[in-house]
Amino acid sequence: MTEQGKTVFSRAVAAVTGGGLVSLLRTRTIVVLVLLLLALVAGIELARPGTVNALWASNMMLFAAPLGIVAAGQTLVMLTGGIDLSVANVATASAYLMATHSGLGVAPAILYGLGVGFVVGLINGIGVALLRVQPLVMTLGTGLMTEGILVVYSQKKMADAPRVPQFIEDLGAGKSLGGIPNDLIVWVPVAIILIFVLRRTGYGRLLYAIGDNSNACRLAGIRVWRILLLNYVTCGLLAAAAGLIIVGGTNSAELRLAEVYLLPSVAAVIIGGTSIFGGRGGYSGTIIGALILTVLNSILTLLDVPESVRQILYGTIILLLAAAYTRLTD
Amino acid sequence: MTVPAASHRHLTTRIWRSLRRNPSLFFMPALLAASLAITVAIHPQFSDFDLQSLAMGALPLAFAAAAQTVVVIAGGIDLSIGSVMAVANVLAASTMEKASFGQSLLLAVAVLMAGMAIGALNGLIVVLSRIPDVVATLTSGFIWGGIALVILEKPGGGAPQEFLNLGTGTLFTPWLPNALVLLVAAVGAIWIPLRRSKLGLQLYAVGSDRIAAFRSGVNIDRTRFAAYVFSGLFSAVGGLGLTMTTGIGAPLAGVYYTLSGLGAVVVGGISLAGGRGGMLGPVMAAFVLTLIPTDLIFLNIDPNFGQVIQGTLIVVIVMIGGFVDKERSRK
Numbered sequence: 135m136t137e138q139g140k141t142v143f144s145r146a147v148a149a150v151t152g153g154g155l156v157s158l159l160r161t162r163t164i165v166v167l168v169l170l171l172l173a174l175v176a177g178i179e180l181a182r183p184g185t186v187n188a189l190w191a192s193n194m195m196l197f198a199a200p201l202g203i204v205a206a207g208q209t210l211v212m213l214t215g216g217i218d219l220s221v222a223n224v225a226t227a228s229a230y231l232m233a234t235h236s237g238l239g240v241a242p243a244i245l246y247g248l249g250v251g252f253v254v255g256l257i258n259g260i261g262v263a264l265l266r267v268q269p270l271v272m273t274l275g276t277g278l279m280t281e282g283i284l285v286v287y288s289q290k291k292m293a294d295a296p297r298v299p300q301f302i303e304d305l306g307a308g309k310s311l312g313g314i315p316n317d318l319i320v321w322v323p324v325a326i327i328l329i330f331v332l333r334r335t336g337y338g339r340l341l342y343a344i345g346d347n348s349n350a351c352r353l354a355g356i357r358v359w360r361i362l363l364l365n366y367v368t369c370g371l372l373a374a375a376a377g378l379i380i381v382g383g384t385n386s387a388e389l390r391l392a393e394v395y396l397l398p399s400v401a402a403v404i405i406g407g408t409s410i411f412g413g414r415g416g417y418s419g420t421i422i423g424a425l426i427l428t429v430l431n432s433i434l435t436l437l438d439v440p441e442s443v444r445q446i447l448y449g450t451i452i453l454l455l456a457a458a459y460t461r462l463t464d
Numbered sequence: 465m466t467v468p469a470a471s472h473r474h475l476t477t478r479i480w481r482s483l484r485r486n487p488s489l490f491f492m493p494a495l496l497a498a499s500l501a502i503t504v505a506i507h508p509q510f511s512d513f514d515l516q517s518l519a520m521g522a523l524p525l526a527f528a529a530a531a532q533t534v535v536v537i538a539g540g541i542d543l544s545i546g547s548v549m550a551v552a553n554v555l556a557a558s559t560m561e562k563a564s565f566g567q568s569l570l571l572a573v574a575v576l577m578a579g580m581a582i583g584a585l586n587g588l589i590v591v592l593s594r595i596p597d598v599v600a601t602l603t604s605g606f607i608w609g610g611i612a613l614v615i616l617e618k619p620g621g622g623a624p625q626e627f628l629n630l631g632t633g634t635l636f637t638p639w640l641p642n643a644l645v646l647l648v649a650a651v652g653a654i655w656i657p658l659r660r661s662k663l664g665l666q667l668y669a670v671g672s673d674r675i676a677a678f679r680s681g682v683n684i685d686r687t688r689f690a691a692y693v694f695s696g697l698f699s700a701v702g703g704l705g706l707t708m709t710t711g712i713g714a715p716l717a718g719v720y721y722t723l724s725g726l727g728a729v730v731v732g733g734i735s736l737a738g739g740r741g742g743m744l745g746p747v748m749a750a751f752v753l754t755l756i757p758t759d760l761i762f763l764n765i766d767p768n769f770g771q772v773i774q775g776t777l778i779v780v781i782v783m784i785g786g787f788v789d790k791e792r793s794r795k
Contacts, residue, residue, distance in 0.1 A: 217598060261783065275727070282768055285771070286772070400602060442612075442617070445607070448606070449610065453593065453600070453607075457589075457592075457594070460593060
């Protein structure tokens, strides 16, 4: 459709609906997302009355936190027009390295875990920002490298089995003050800082600018590579932190621990309204996206279908959501 | 005497120009020859059996790379290839178990059609939903993975020996593995007519500049759709190859091939920007990537380092490619 055709079309639609729904969908996507989330919750309550209660809500927050944190890094990267396919491998490696170093004490073990995120993020950043490798290829390569190194390392470490320290277990699975999940201690500050940085600081504005037109930024004298480098390092660190929470929740460091988080981390960002081409979106949408996916998961668990069917349903719903969304905001 | 000198210079410029235009054309055969030479050097008793297992190992990966190449040339990316291969693999293994050789060939044709149908669905999703290719195929791959699990929950099934022999046996001499013949025949039979057709030209046109292609009257959506159909077809051949070389169906075996196939495409010198490259580079790269873990085993090193080397190779080659591109655009 031509640009003119588009405006005519949207005007016609606006005339029909009184300008209400469609323009609301376009300008206040976050409202729509919240409505969708509420609809899903209402659906659960209708299908299985009594499911939705304080315990259920607190469980949802507990499960959504690691996804929200991985997706936070993914949001930053996608705002600049990139993508990070290594987040799941980084999260797994971080959890595993932390667990095998838990003998040193909790703090050094956590540092080992976050160190993985820092190193892989730095390599990603150097590749993308300085050597201008396509983010998809770069993070694919570093993801393969991380996974390979982890497999080799795990075979060397066969003797002392990985152990998840109590502190991490409390962080990833525990609740305090009458049901508030402990992992919110990480997620809430991450969310507040991220939303503040994206909306109120120069760094945030630069991210949008780079995503919109990185050449223009370069010509305007912005050191684009610095921003991108910092961005990928942050994404790596966030993925590593999420890995620690995930392993706290499962209490066993496995080699495919965080594999399942790759697709949702991208999907949460897309559903949350951040464009994969960069320059548009934000973290508040991603938060709702992560919550929607978590509630969706819980619905599929309630349905009690085999893993294969669950996988098919989950993928189909993500596709439908993303399609509806892309069409609306285009 | 000036004429030969001039034509000689002309030839040099021509080689130089085509080298600059498509470095992989010369780089890939050299890399493959070098890695074969290294293999023979560290394992002097390299025999027909080693060649055969190399061809068998590279067969599914080469098809995964071929599948990805078609889509990448058209400017897209297909992250569902491994799952489509898995579907083809389990479909073949679960239906052929008690079939005769003739029946299994018919079933193979059916599997190829199923692959094309899945590819067509991928194409429809990408074209109709307007979701970016990466996200659309990442998600649809998740769905196909689920379908593979529905067809065959645990590794199992099988196929008649004559059918397996298509991928494991040898032709005429022990030095000509069937897997290699199958690979060359299948890729040649699908790719050469495609590349020479109008559609082939349109794939390149859409990949190199979508707007220019549109203004020249190319139907963008139909071309991108067709690219995914061919990707599905190549993935299905790869899935059949997996059945032949492993003898069973495994619903999770395909996953590995999405990323490694993309790796082979990148190592094979195809720019993810689209519109450039051919089939030779990625297929050869599949052999190079298969040789790496083999060599590590010969050297008594943990073959799991293979993945590390693969990842490094992908990154390094793309960096060199980016550097070459930058130099070229400076001139």
